[in-house]
Amino acid sequence: MCRSAMAPPNGYSINSAPLDESEDGEPLIERDPVPPRCCSARLNLAFLMFLGFSVVYGLRVNLSVAMVAMVNVTDPKPAQNSSIVHACPLPEGMGNMSDTFPQPDGIPQYPWDSETQGWLLGAFFFGYLCTQIPGGYLSGHYGGTIFMGLGVLGTAVLTLLTPLAAQMGSYWLFALRALEGFGEGVTFPAMMAIWARWAPPLERSRLMTFSGSGANFGAFVSLPLTGYICQTLGWPAVFYLCGGAGCLWAVFWFIFVSDDPRKHPRISKEERDYIIGSIGPQGTGHGWSVPLLPMLLSVPLWAIIVTQMCSNWAYYTLLTSLPTYMNNILHFDLKSNGFLSALPYLGGWLASVLSGVIADSLIERRVFSITAVRKIFTLTGLLPGAAALLAVAYSGCSHILTVTFLTLSTTIGGTSASGVFINQIDIAPRYAGFLLGITNTFGTIPGVLAPIATGYFTEDHTLAGWRKVFWVAAGINIGGAIFYTLFGSGKIQPWAITEEEAAEAEKNRSTAVIT
Template sequence: MERYGGSDTEGDNTPLLHRGHEDKVTRDFQCVVTEPVRAPACCSSRYGLALLSSLGFFVVYSLRVNLSVAMVDMLNNTHQSSTNHSSSVCPAHANPARPKHNHTARVYDWDSETQGWILGSFFYGYILTQIPGGYLSGRYGPKWLLGFGILVSVVFTLLTPVAADLGASYLIAVRVLEGVGEGVTFPSMYNMWAAWAPPLERSRLLTITYIGAQLGTVVALPLSGEICFYLDWTYVFYIFGAVGLVWFVLWSFLVFDSPNTHPRISEQERLYITNSLKNELSTSASHIPWRAIVSSRALWAIVVAHFSYNWTFYTLLTLLPTYMNDVLGFSIQQNGLLSALPYVGCAVFAVLSGQLADYLRETCLYRTATVRKSFSVVGMIGPAVFLVAVGYTGCNYTLAVTFLTISSALGGISASGFNINHLDIAPSYAGILLGITNTFGTIPGMVGPVIARALTKQNTIDEWQTVFYIAAAINLFGAAFYTLFGRGTVQPWAVHASYSHGD
């Protein structure tokens, strides 16, 4: 890594509001920035927001991934066995007897192509509300847009069993509408943190928030398997939907759009947050520099990285339970637990990377751009290498699960790379930027499962190797592009309004 102090025409070597450098003059705008007095983290409103938003993303991802496990149990196994050469490529594991009462739910004769469309349908709705979510949450406030977005997703999750009984097309429609609701969540949350996160606490606060997504995956996958085993697949959607309703009540009463509108925040914390951000946020909420945004190389670097990383992430998210069942021969009960293991590692590495990234920027004086690029490279190339390795483990169950776990764990490091970079380059428009990048990042979720299932009709190991190679190649390209064009400082177009009066 390159330490702070070298020349850089982009100004990336200037840590924002660095502690210990009072009255620091930034080169980009010759503006004096005095360090605000830090407010304690313990029992603070900003860390309370981080925990509650983490629970929100726990709900979001549990609703998103539960179908991946339930799908295994929703299919007519007799029909599946007749359409494939065997129930799995590798010898099946010894499975405990399932309780007889869990066979009350209907099963369906969906072929692999239909399964791919069902698993990918969520993202067709998800992509529609990314940019509108960023714009509307910035204009009207993120709290209620995010809250109602998740509530919509919860309602359609509860309707999933009814839709499945009506037919695959109805289930696809319900999943699309569920995606429409969830599409506003990430852009809204970025706008929330643009008003709440002091610059040198961004990595910590955002990784706490987004670890909820990993934990939602970690809990939902094995728990869905257990629910299918002891009850039936319909309860997967009822139970997680109920958790979502509880979260919405908590969010409604405990969260506020900004420190200035929070009735219970301490004055010290309010001043700490607002003073930290006063030289980064645009004073004009009505003017959005669309031309500068869409032509920004810093933004397109994030777009490419986001798209590339998500190809691998969504491939595993939607198809890992299928791979565990059709290739490795794990039962529904074993499937959920083993499918969750990779995301345990991802959650741990995401939190650790957030702490390390802020430490390197604040204490060791590494440039923001250097930190973001380094974490992105490790978090994208590492997963690519181990994902390819999975295809060569054959029926070595231990090695396959180990490599999948390492691949996803290393992916967690990118949480402190390109994932947070929106707030570095344009905090005022972070929600809009996230909407743009997540729009492109959603495309892999739409087409990835369809392409993967089209390539794995016979569920052979060779077919799955092709799927893994494609994902790894896209990841490598994204890492290289972001390394070349990524930036770490607030871009001039993002703060122009703040310095338009004689500065």
């Protein structure tokens, strides 16, 4: 039987003011038997959330591969001064082939240059920026189930309209992708708000990294599948199939998920009492008012913001532009392009899930404090990942080295899922959804800028241009790792403590003095 946090008769939980503290001031955790995780309501919730993020990331990245088939030439206006010595040679037998990927009869293709493609790939994030904070705030007040469900459903319905928008013109497609981002922007803050009410403190890392790892899994499945569909059925089928999958997922989500363990119709009494008791007063909504000024002045919160922005630059660069690199520089065919572009996300998925289990184990066994665990996994993800990106920059035209180092970079980066990316729920569980909205808003800025910057750097489709892309991403990663090491924290912040917890802490202090 597994052992974890259980509230003793005095009402103590990991989120309460501690009765006893470790050397770095964080609460020592009481451990009692817990209900089995297998087939539990919280694990079922994590699985459905995993599938949800798999769908939304499939909806997000399918354009990256489909773009290769949607344009009728790689770049209709190549730069006249480009030096052929900097480009990789075409594989044997491809010397007379154009960059056009034939489509079935009746499937249109468009003359979009590299700059237009960069703007279209970044359009999603313009909308994604707008709904993070409102989505987190409303999810923290009302509960996140409705917002996550509608976010995925709305994005899926809009995806079905992609072929029509592309036919109407690049401006219409840009607007549609921005609207998709607008709908999807509420999903991650809603996830955090849900777990604030559902995740026992000693299971946070594994539950949240497993559910969030659906993002990497969705990219892993979507990228090769998109390439296959483009070559067999035509690129419009990609958006019809992905959109339909999102609509189907929403049906199961609204049937089987509840905002709060207190309201779940199929949860056992043992599991419900365990979750409520271990989370304590922090497992309730935050009401309409939030401590904005203390949040604004919170150094640990700014550590999360800055570090997520730095980490996401590299992640979004690869997510949106890797298929283009595989096509323009390494000259993989469309099916191979999708499969090889997906390999890094398979590694990232496995690493993030494993890191969650290890992180919870380290905290439960008191090997390290929560602060130390978050910093260790953040450093482990960002620094070696940056080194691997630099190796990609100098791998030249070697297919094996390039794919190997790209896969290593994203695989290693997956371990930061148990670090900075779930740190909001450590410093302020009750406001976790709202805080994730704030941090993800800033963290999405690279999603807007990175594809555009990549488009400008790689205008001539040379190795030198792509080398700049990888150098910038690696340097920003390193800066984020250093910043978080200096200023990150896993301690609950004073402005996040509830009145009930403060009163209990004062009562305990008075009792200790009398004793």
